[in-house]
Amino acid sequence: MGHHSYFEIAGHSFLYCLESYIPDVAALFTEEDRLPVVDHVHDNGQPWSEFTYAATVTALRERLQVQGFTKPRAQEALSAALAQMNGEGAGSVPDAEAFEDDIRQLLAAEPVLFPSEKDDVSQASDEVLEELSRWMDSRDFVRLLLDCAPEPEIAASLDLTELTGCCVELDPSRPIAEQARAKQLAEITQTTPLLVLTEGTTDAQLLSAGMDVTHPHLKSFVTFFDYGSSGAEGGIAQLACNVASFVAAGVANRFVALADNDTAGHAGMRKTLERPLPERCRVMFYPALPLLESYPTLGPYTDEPVVADVNGRAGSLELYLGQDVLQAEGGLMPVQWKSWDSKLRRYQGALTETDKATAQERFRLKVKAHHARRPAPEADWSGIRAIIDQVVAAFG
Structure with missing residues (x-):
């Protein structure tokens, strides 16, 4: 037999x-x-x-x-x-x-x-x-x-x-x-991990850590570009440069360039999106979130918080780390409006540097708690899940 x-x-x-x-x-x-x-x-x-x-x-x-x-x-x-x-x-x-x-x-x-x-x-x-x-x-x-x-x-x-x-x-x-x-x-190249390029080391590290929680089965199937070990600089300009370099070098991997869903991100990737890109490349922004449709903001005309839709204008990764990590006294950490982009005709917004650091640290602690099987009941992974789902569907 x-x-x-x-x-x-x-x-x-x-x-x-x-x-x-x-x-x-x-x-x-x-x-x-x-x-x-x-x-x-x-x-x-x-x-x-x-x-x-x-x-x-x-x-x-x-x-x-x-x-x-x-x-x-x-x-x-x-x-x-x-x-x-x-x-x-x-x-x-x-x-x-x-x-x-x-x-x-x-x-x-x-x-x-x-x-x-x-x-x-x-x-x-x-x-x-x-x-x-x-x-x-x-x-x-x-x-x-x-x-x-x-x-x-x-x-x-x-x-x-x-x-x-x-x-x-x-x-x-x-x-x-x-x-x-x-x-x-x-x-064979077909089965190499999907490579994700982000705006910098912190984004890559946090997204990788988040994916291990929301999509642990994708470990070794999706890889985030390690800026730290490569010595490459971060930022939207560097991301655009990396896309051009990968395309010009004929890198065989399928790769996704993932930019912040803010004014600076859209402005910085505009020329890249105007060029013809090979089938193995996708340029994407963090997805719109319901949470960000009515989010507290400060300025440019008033110091009092004003609720606004910050999708596409202030969507840095920190705003995707979970509503639980964004909590501040009296509500959510507010977005601060900054520079005006005359071509896109909208302001660039972001959390303050202090709030960014706080959100990042809270997220790292949330990841550790999850792996230690001590997750907080209010732990919110919806933003990370939305980003990884978008990456999964990039070549669909």
Whole structure:
């Protein structure tokens, strides 16, 4: 009898691999996704172990998304594969839209209990689906399954259990996912982490720390440019310069230039946005937040706080660190209006340097409390979550 690994979702098994595993599928997981290994012994005395990596549909879908394996790409791959299968005389094959409906129905149905071992992979319950997996990149195929999943938080797993016993004897202590990802990163550009350029070291550090809280499954899949170790200066002018340098140097990574959503940010990136940019580059600003639609401001005409929409005019990262860290005596830390931009015809606003430093420190303490499993009940991560969600969708 054969020994297979397989990808499982909603209790249904796919991508059977005889006496091995598909590295590109293994690389979608991390060692944090590894389930506890449980050792067993067969009746004949042969040892075997339950060895599985499991994440949620959402986690795997977002990991694929930031690698460029988007829903439109998976749908195009499906159409191309079905056309090839028809051309090879694979029999009656439905069109792409009908096929996606079939997959949704399959995943929503009760799974058929497969034999624990399979001699012939082609003997899967749905021969067309099994055949399709041979014509598609395994990551496109997985993305197709994930997009058809009935629930976003159900488990999707890679089961390596059958490889741990006799014949194959895969060592369950090996970091399979970590090794597969490391090899993948060394081989092809498509799967390198999405690189995010910010206006400076502090923004990069705070966003990275925040992502570890709101999107921990994206660790090693999204990387923030480390200004500190590179010696590069920060600021909006430097961000624009970095974009130009990356484009001119032909940097293969897909990268996102992420600027403050304020007057200075929009003014500083205006010329960059006027130039043609390659497909691998996106220039974005922090997203508009409901919190910032009615935010206290000071000046330029009065010292009394005036509530105003500061989206696009004062949206530095500090205003995205959470309403809890922005609290001051009597309300929220106010934005101070400063210089007037005659071309954009609006003022630039920002927190005072003291308030900025306070907000940053409170945020760092909030991150530490979260990791120590002592989160404050009022902890607000909505701003960070909105930024990372925007980064995830940058190439969608």
